[in-house]
Amino acid sequence: MVDFSGHLSSIALPADQRIAETQRFAQTMTREADVRQALEQVTSDYGFHGFLVMVVPGKSCRSLSDSVVMTNWPKDFLISYDAASMMAGSPVIERLRRSTIPFTYDTELDSRRRSDGKGNAVLSLFERVNLRRGVYIPVHDVHGTCGAVAFGGNREAVNPGELKELTFIAGYLFSRLSELKEMRGRAPGGLSRREIECLHWAAAGKTTTEMAKILDLSEYTVNHYLSRATRKLDSVNRVQTVAKAIRAGLIN
Known part of the structure; x- marks a missing residue:
């Protein structure tokens, strides 16, 4: 509040x-x-x-x-x-x-x-x-x-x-x-629904294995989505990508 x-x-x-x-x-x-x-x-x-x-x-x-x-x-x-x-x-x-x-x-x-x-x-x-x-x-x-x-x-x-x-x-x-x-x-310019979902669960502290189970995807696919989101948001790692997504209002 x-x-x-x-x-x-x-x-x-x-x-x-x-x-x-x-x-x-x-x-x-x-x-x-x-x-x-x-x-x-x-x-x-x-x-x-x-x-x-x-x-x-x-x-x-x-x-x-x-x-x-x-x-x-x-x-x-x-x-x-x-x-x-x-x-x-x-x-x-x-x-x-x-x-x-x-x-x-x-x-x-x-x-x-x-x-x-x-x-x-x-x-x-x-x-x-x-x-x-x-x-x-x-x-x-x-x-x-x-x-x-x-x-x-x-x-x-x-x-x-x-x-x-x-x-x-x-x-x-x-x-x-x-x-x-x-x-x-600006930020969504290319971010897909799956990429945003993966970032959401990454922000919640979930591991790649846990995200794969939650989203019913393979770990390879989860890492693929996260890597693409990292490139699109011009970040250097997953932590920075999540931080940028939060500041942009893409995830809670």
Whole structure:
């Protein structure tokens, strides 16, 4: 479990120390699952019901689902939202396209600003999944990708102190998630399912003989898969290969 209790106290540190602490803490996350766990903990700690990480969609995009990077919002919510073409008239999405300032949202108020007549349907949908109020935080990664992290629920509007903390947290979690996705995109370049399976069991401390029995393969074949993975990850031995695979999020 990722513990934010100590890290949040660093908000009071001078900016340079806070940045250094943030970078150190972010590097402890070696898998996308670690970032998800952190987002889930932030969601709970601040009294929200769900989180959403997205890439800000262009004007030609009509699907919220296509813009989602990671979320624990119900899948049927996204399906219903897109089926009713609700994104086109969303004042929240439009604001994300033209502003980099974090802002709160209230579905009851925002739905009145829609010009497409879908306000009541939007309000009903968000109420059904307990995402009536929350905050959107514009973020970006080192490549300039514009995104947003949202936290939603039924709690009262966040106060300025909470908004500052959430903005700080969302920024580095989005950056770390982008880094991990980029690593995953590079590393698998050729790693087969069998190679990953062998690395998984190697990381668990299994010998070649034990892996052969678990995977119902010959020891020769296991060594073959491990050797290929070592070459593909540009490693010098099995230990380094396993370490690289863990950092890239290929194995747990």
